[in-house]
Amino acid sequence: MTTNNTSPPIHPATKLRRIIEDPNGFVFAPGVHDGLSARVALASGFDVLYMTGAGTAASRLGQPDIALTTLPDMRAHAEMIASLSPTTPLIADMDTGFGGPSNVHRSVLEYIRAGVAGAHIEDQTQQKRCGHLSNKQLVSMDVFVSRIRAAVAARKSVGSDFVVIARTDALAGEGGYEEALRRLKGARGAGADVAFLEGVPDKETMGRVIRDLEGWPVLLNMVEYGRTPTVSVEEARALGFRVMIWPFAGIAPAMVAMKTAYKELKSTGLMKGQEKVTPKDLFGMCGLDEWVKVDMAAGGEDFRNGV
Numbered sequence: 001m002t003t004n005n006t007s008p009p010i011h012p013a014t015k016l017r018r019i020i021e022d023p024n025g026f027v028f029a030p031g032v033h034d035g036l037s038a039r040v041a042l043a044s045g046f047d048v049l050y051m052t053g054a055g056t057a058a059s060r061l062g063q064p065d066i067a068l069t070t071l072p073d074m075r076a077h078a079e080m081i082a083s084l085s086p087t088t089p090l091i092a093d094m095d096t097g098f099g100g101p102s103n104v105h106r107s108v109l110e111y112i113r114a115g116v117a118g119a120h121i122e123d124q125t126q127q128k129r130c131g132h133l134s135n136k137q138l139v140s141m142d143v144f145v146s147r148i149r150a151a152v153a154a155r156k157s158v159g160s161d162f163v164v165i166a167r168t169d170a171l172a173g174e175g176g177y178e179e180a181l182r183r184l185k186g187a188r189g190a191g192a193d194v195a196f197l198e199g200v201p202d203k204e205t206m207g208r209v210i211r212d213l214e215g216w217p218v219l220l221n222m223v224e225y226g227r228t229p230t231v232s233v234e235e236a237r238a239l240g241f242r243v244m245i246w247p248f249a250g251i252a253p254a255m256v257a258m259k260t261a262y263k264e265l266k267s268t269g270l271m272k273g274q275e276k277v278t279p280k281d282l283f284g285m286c287g288l289d290e291w292v293k294v295d296m297a298a299g300g301e302d303f304r305n306g307v
């Protein structure tokens, strides 16, 4: 009998679930909005990534975060990002789950097949909008809980450790905090793994939700210049949050850098003052060396004389 000493890599969903189930575990994920941002985040040492839906709408479609992205858009984007480092957990935005329980069920199976480790599903209506905009419309608590129930059933149906994150946008609605808490507790009852209170307005509410959901992992959405005051990773952790995402960490600075560069090119006809980036630097960031190794290992000739 032959033995194989190399254990198979741990599936990223299992990795994520283990961190979340460890009472001292903490997940800290930067937003990535496309392949390049994912590459840069990985090269910066992040070991969990967050695919922002707002950033996906902006980078893939050039559109605002107002429900224009469909399941195929989000799934394809997530699959591409997850494929760049198949062992790194990717948490992805799943908006409303894209319909009724059957749609949510199917969306979760699609994300699992795409290699996504976990996703958040919210209680806005189908025509949702970014959680940091005004006049959001909510579905009833029953509809929300049925979305979560469908998501949990989907992951269980394929024996996946996929992490289901229940997001409520109810804080901004008429029922305020009490209604949001009721919804999160309902989602917990339906088997969600993590609570996500969207648009937390102050530190007092941060502490309150942690206390009120004691024993259950809570996510902090750190959208800078949104409704939530900026807190550091250390502070979030000290407050008791177990997951923290920074959705705009890549896309906001990228937009600023592009604006500056395009403006300069348009007005001066030259690109000056930028940090030097050669084509090889860019391709190197995107895995050129690994592809050269793949080619050589297979006995290919393509890169024998260098690139």
Ligand SMILES: C[C@](O)(C(=O)O)[C@H](CC(=O)O)C(=O)O
Pocket: 031, 051, 052, 053, 054, 055, 065, 093, 129, 130, 131, 132, 198, 221, 223, 226, 247
């Ligand atoms: C977390 C979020 O769903 C996202 O798409 O990244 C957004 C972020 C944003 O648009 O500010 C949200 O909070 O709704």
